[in-house]
Amino acid sequence: MFLMGRSEAGKTSLTQVLKGEELHYKKTQYTNIADDMIDSPGEYAESKYFSLGLACFSFEADVVAIVQAADEPYNLFGQCLHTFIQRPLIGVITKTDSSYANVPMIRQWMEDAGCERIFEVNNVTGEGAEELIDYLNEDMEPLTLQQAMFKQSLGLNEWDPLPEGVVYP
Numbered sequence: 340m341f342l343m344g345r346s347e348a349g350k351t352s353l354t355q356v357l358k359g360e361e362l363h364y365k366k367t368q369y370t371n372i373a374d375d376m377i378d379s380p381g382e383y384a385e386s387k388y389f390s391l392g393l394a395c396f397s398f399e400a401d402v403v404a405i406v407q408a409a410d411e412p413y414n415l416f417g418q419c420l421h422t423f424i425q426r427p428l429i430g431v432i433t434k435t436d437s438s439y440a441n442v443p444m445i446r447q448w449m450e451d452a453g454c455e456r457i458f459e460v461n462n463v464t465g466e467g468a469e470e471l472i473d474y475l476n477e478d479m480e481p482l483t484l485q486q487a488m489f490k491q492s493l494g495l496n497e498w499d500p501l502p503e504g505v506v507y508p
């Protein structure tokens with residue numbers, strides 16, 4: 340899973356929660372790819388030049404996650420972000436325990452970006468992490484090249500289900 344989001348959104352903490360570690364603050368200085376999770380510095384998402392790099396890292400991942408804290412005052416991500424990321428895009432809302440949390444607003448931003456699933460995770464208590472772990476453990480249906488090309492011809496992503504009544508040729 341590739342994580343992107345502004346500094347302080349809770350990306351590094353989320354990697355610790357998903358690994359079952361104690362929370363410990365660690366400044367992310369570079370994009371760490373030597374792991375199941377690709378954690379990127381928030382500065383990358385905050386600059387229009389760096390953000391191109393994020394699109395490249397997305398190709399190294401099975402899933403791309405936007406991480407936004409529930410108390411973020413404005414949105415860094417544009418609408419329909421999923422159209423240039425050739426991977427499933429999900430949203431993870433952290434800091435749901437914040438007294439400034441506005442979860443419905445963050446959900447709206449994530450829906451606008453095109454997130455197909457949205458998870459709420461409190462990194463301090465670990466609440467909500469289980470649901471995300473279950474999602475990450477779901478196996479994708481293996482496809483042949485012909486099946487993938489057939490889906491593409493229908494305008495579908497490889498991971499989208501076939502429409503009702505449609506079968507592979």
Ligand SMILES: Nc1nc2c(ncn2[C@@H]2O[C@H](COP(=O)(O)OP(=O)(O)O)[C@@H](O)[C@H]2O)c(=O)[nH]1
Nearest residue numbers: 346347348349350351352433434435461462463
């Ligand atoms: N209250 C609360 N604090 C959090 C949560 N997630 C992260 N933090 C805190 O927010 C700060 C930034 O977290 P970090 O994971 O380094 O963010 P990153 O810059 O996106 O990697 C740290 O002090 C974390 O302890 C959360 O769900 N709730």
Ligand SMILES: [Mg+2]
Nearest residue numbers: 350351366367
């Ligand atoms: Mg970090």
